Amino acid sequence: MSSPEALAATVLQNVGWNGSLPINPKAIAECYGIAVKSEVSLMGGTNSGRGFKLGDGKVMIIVNPADSKARQNFTIAHELGHAFLHGCGIHDRSTDRVEVYKQKEAQANAFAAALLMPESPVRNAVELGKNLPELAELFQVSQTAMYVRLNHLGILS
Numbered sequence: 001m002s003s004p005e006a007l008a009a010t011v012l013q014n015v016g017w018n019g020s021l022p023i024n025p026k027a028i029a030e031c032y033g034i035a036v037k038s039e040v041s042l043m044g045g046t047n048s049g050r051g052f053k054l055g056d057g058k059v060m061i062i063v064n065p066a067d068s069k070a071r072q073n074f075t076i077a078h079e080l081g082h083a084f085l086h087g088c089g090i091h092d093r094s095t096d097r098v099e100v101y102k103q104k105e106a107q108a109n110a111f112a113a114a115l116l117m118p119e120s121p122v123r124n125a126v127e128l129g130k131n132l133p134e135l136a137e138l139f140q141v142s143q144t145a146m147y148v149r150l151n152h153l154g155i156l157s
Contacts, residue, residue: 004081004085004108004110004114005110005111005119007085007114008081008114008118011028011115012118014031015027015031021139021140022138022139022140023115023116023118024073025080025112025116026076028077028080029076032080032083033058034059035060035061036063037063038062038063038065038072039062059083061075061080068142069140070141071142073116073140073141074112074141074142074145077111077115077116078108080111080115081111081112081115085104085107085111086104086108110152113145113149116139116140117139122139122149122155123155125138126150126155132146
């Protein structure tokens with residue numbers, strides 16, 4: 001299996017990403033035939049999103065319309081991570097061991113971060129003097145997600 005970072009770069013290349021920001025994870029999902037729906041009634045509780053494998057083998061992502069656009073973007077990218085990394089877009093919390101579940105969640109988060117905040121554009125924006133709120137706005141992610149990405153890339157000391 002490719003690393004989440006490498007796989008995200010491949011996905012961006014496959015959809016013909018031209019470097020424009022912010023990256024639209026819903027459009028990427030649709031390029032791969034994955035439907036994205038915004039419906040709170042299908043969420044169950046306070047979840048931000050879920051991926052479902054349908055009976056016909058297709059994957060559908062449901063996002064919570066009450067969430068911010070930045071949160072919805074990360075949720076879609078996270079669920080895409082499950083689809084691309086784990087082969088079906090879904091994993092079963094009831095059968096996965098806790099360690100396996102946590103590993104899959106970390107991989108999906110890493111994929112989402114790399115998809116929405118590719119290293120080169122992040123580094124370029126930092127070199128241009130963008131601060132954390134400006135970076136989060138530019139990439140349409142939360143400040144927390146951007147902080148974690150900057151830390152992962154070794155930009156923060």
